[in-house]
Amino acid sequence: MSQFHALSQVLTLTEVNAVKPLAAHAHASKRKFQKNSATNREDRGHQMSIFTNPISAATDEAGAYIAAVLRLLGDKDPLMVLEGLVAELEEHVNGLTIAELRHAEAPGKWSIIEIIQHLADSELVWAYRLRMVLAEKRPQITGYDQDRWASQLRYREVKLRDAMEQLRVLRSTNLRLIGSLSASELHRAGVHSERGEETVEHMIRLYAGHDLVHLKQISRIRKSL
Ligand code: NI
Numbered sequence: 365m366s367q368f369h370a371l372s373q374v375l376t377l378t379e380v381n382a383v384k385p386l387a388a389h390a391h392a393s394k395r396k397f398q399k400n401s402a403t404n405r406e407d408r409g410h411q412m413s414i415f416t417n418p419i420s421a422a423t424d425e426a427g428a429y430i431a432a433v434l435r436l437l438g439d440k441d442p443l444m445v446l447e448g449l450v451a452e453l454e455e456h457v458n459g460l461t462i463a464e465l466r467h468a469e470a471p472g473k474w475s476i477i478e479i480i481q482h483l484a485d486s487e488l489v490w491a492y493r494l495r496m497v498l499a500e501k502r503p504q505i506t507g508y509d510q511d512r513w514a515s516q517l518r519y520r521e522v523k524l525r526d527a528m529e530q531l532r533v534l535r536s537t538n539l540r541l542i543g544s545l546s547a548s549e550l551h552r553a554g555v556h557s558e559r560g561e562e563t564v565e566h567m568i569r570l571y572a573g574h575d576l577v578h579l580k581q582i583s584r585i586r587k588s589l
Contacts, residue, residue: 434570436576437572442569453528467585477524480524480531481530483578484530494567497567505557542564550568
């Protein structure tokens with residue numbers, strides 16, 4: 365499983381240490397570290413992300429990342445987390461200037477707006493995956509390189525309003541779909557090329573954990589402003 369991203373960006377140092385030997389970093393520094401510089405295990409982490417499917421992802425590392433995300437979710441109700449994301453984000457961005465919203469946490473790392481666009485595009489990908497898993501028989505789940513999406517799709521130029529609107533619409537659409545599912549539909553699965561079988565139920569927990577990871581990251585950025 366290649367759910368790897370951004371450990372250095374999104375988890376506190378303690379959490380990163382807790383999930384060693386995970387390659388830390390990931391959303392981080394892609395602009396600085398291009399693929400051809402990825403010569404060791406840690407550098408490869410820069411290309412990995414929670415919803416990415418890098419060829420080099422090591423199963424044990426990915427598994428450790430998933431464990432960290434699920435630990436963050438703890439015993440919280442994943443549906444409550446998913447439902448609360450947009451309101452939480454709105455609270456976080458309230459009162460911030462454009463400059464603050466576009467302030468990168470560190471060179472090569474994302475700003476708050478970039479994180480929100482990442483969440484919006486993650487939701488787009490999830491929308492597709494959910495529908496494939498529900499309508500097709502054990503479909504293949506494929507990944508993408510979120511850092512390349514961020515640069516190629518110009519997350520830096522995105523307007524907060526647009527990113528938030530995309531996220532709001534897609535999240536509520538996905539939650540509506542999930543709310544209509546039967547128990548057996550929640551157990552339908554797709555097959556991820558590295559992570560193997562992945563059920564709708566599991567994805568719900570994973571995406572909820574992913575929300576928390578990025579909310580934490582945004583809190584940290586806010587404190588540093
Ligand atoms: Ni992410």
